[in-house]
Amino acid sequence: MKKIYLFFILITAIVFEINAQTNQKIGFGYFGNTLTYPGALVEYELERMFSEKASLPLRADVGFYYHKRYNTGLFADINFGFRRYFDSGFFLEESVGFGIISTFVSSDNVYTVDDEGNLAEASRYATTDLMPSITLGAGYNISKDKDKKKLIWVRPKIFWQFPHKTTSFYNVAVQVGYTHAF
Amino acid sequence: MKNIMFITIFSLLLLTFGCSKSEFLNEGDFYYLEHKGAMLPVWVKGNMDSDVLILTLHGGPGDSGMEQTIALGFKYLEDEYMVAHWDQRYSGMSQGGYDESVHTPDQYIEDTEMVVKLIQEKYPDKKLFMIGHSWGGQLAAGYLGRDGHDDDFKGWIDLCGSIYGELESQLMKEYILERVPEKLAEPDADIEFWQFIVDWYEENPAPGNYSVGLPYHYVAALGGDAYDWEQVQAENPTPYIELIFKSMFSFSFYTDAFYSEETMKKWDDINYTPELNNITIPSLMLWGADDGVVPAGVADYVYENLGTSQMNKEVVKIPNCCHGPQHDQPEIFFEEVKDFVETYKNQ
DSSP states (O other): OHHHHHHHHHHHHHHHHHTOOSOEEEEEEEEEETTTBOEEEEEEEEEEESSSSEEEEEEEEEEEEEETTTEEEEEEEEEEEEEEEOTTSEEEEEEEEEEEEEEEEOSSEEEEEOTTOOEEEOOOEEEEEEOOEEEEEEEEEOOSOTTSOEEEEEEEEEEEEEEETTEEEEEEEEEEEEEEEO | OHHHHHHHHHHHHHHHHHTSOOHHHHSSEEEEEEETTEEEEEEEEEOTTOSEEEEEEOOTTTOOSGGGGGSHHHHHHHHHSEEEEEOOTTSTTOEEOOOGGGOSHHHHHHHHHHHHHHHHHHSTTOEEEEEEETHHHHHHHHHHTSTTGGGGOSEEEEESOOOBHHHHHHHHHHHHHHHHHHHHHSTTOOHHHHHHHHHHHHHOSSOOTTTOOHHHHHHHHTTOSOSSHHHHHHHSOOOHHHHHHSSSOOGGGGOOSOOOHHHHHHHHTOBOHHHHHHOOSOEEEEEETTOTTTTTHHHHHHHHHOOSOGGGEEEEEETTOOSOHHHHSHHHHHHHHHHHHHHHTTO
16 A cells, blocks of 8 residues: 555656746635535645636545444545636636545444454455546635736536455545635 | 535535435344355334344345335335345445455355344344245245254245246246237237247247346236236335435446356256255245236146245235235235234244
8 A cells, every 4th residue: 555655646746846836726625525525625726727717726635434333434645627717816726637546435433353252353445446537616716916816616526446355446525615726 | 605605504405305204214223244244134113023034045146135125015024023125235225345356146045044144143132034936036045054044033934936947937938928828819919029939939839037138028018017007106105306315325236246147047047846845844835826927827836845844834815916916916015024023933
């Protein structure tokens, strides 16, 4: 698992170095796995502006969610996409992402049983999977200063966990948050 | 600032909704059992004061034990007894990494053994019964018939359970081919479809019981899986909103590890008849008389091959009922299981 995370950090660093821009932002938000299983995320974004109305944002997210009686997911991913601003301050965006997710089962307890039938508590760690994703977004720039944006946004996201069993499976999440340019 | 306030309030509302009371998130005891890389959820619920605990083995393979509680028949059972549901390896809501080397029927029997040990440790004074549905019935036979495992149980309810794939695929074929002529004779018959089934069986006289899925579709087309689908839905409504937003379920439910024909062939080869001979505890073969998925002739086969004495085993075939007595005829299902449990719990 450590090797996967180190590899991911290295890739992220390279990607952000290649795309280094002065237009940097940080943000945070609610991460609702299937809307209601709560979590949070923080983000760091580089936005390459092509005009006042169009940009290519590159975003790194780190977050978690807690799904009672199922699992807690810790994830990190990078998202690359397109954002379109409107004169009213609204914007729309889409991005594709790639990351990793580690899951830990959530329950009253986790046990293992030895051959003699003795119970012992076991680790909650379940698995570390790849996490490709597609994210759509809509938001509003509440700042009147176009160079120092303050964005509020809603981002529905579909992310996959791969491999899972012998295939993969998808999760649907809704993210609501705030991003601040500095 | 107003916008930040709005986001905060919205987030708190979501948190509140996400944590509100739900049967699936709050009732009973909920554990995971880790064994050979798999994380198996175990949900013990129902009447926790009962001196009887019924351990369920779900069907599929690949289904979920967590969903059994939706069936009205199991709800009745939970009102009366403690019931332990669990999800098998690579099925339902189980988690953990995949390992082909432990994706074998024998491993499922070993997992069952571990779950039983967990239950015995957690609830040492309970009188144990086992109920296995469909593939879960086959798994129960494999488990109970080895290493004297049946000694730990007061009784076994075989609910439309598989046992011997080769036999079942032939009984299923008979079930289908007996009924197709009636369908062909109907005035508005889809002759092309029903004739396709007849022709298919001529080309595939002995299909694998698990690896070949088409016969199950034929049975469904003949109404051999649920006796009255609309009534089943009315009596056992699936609470989709609760399941999606307030339960242990994720979309992982829709995936399992039984897509490969190669894997399923390992299940085709199962014949637990020798294990049946080793089982000597009281046993109830509870079947839908019109079951087309595991036809009721299998119940007679199990009865004949069980090591249990004649006075302690019984076949009950419920009329107007197919592969899910817990859905099709929940009251009869409950009464039969209760009669059986009450008869044998103190013996």
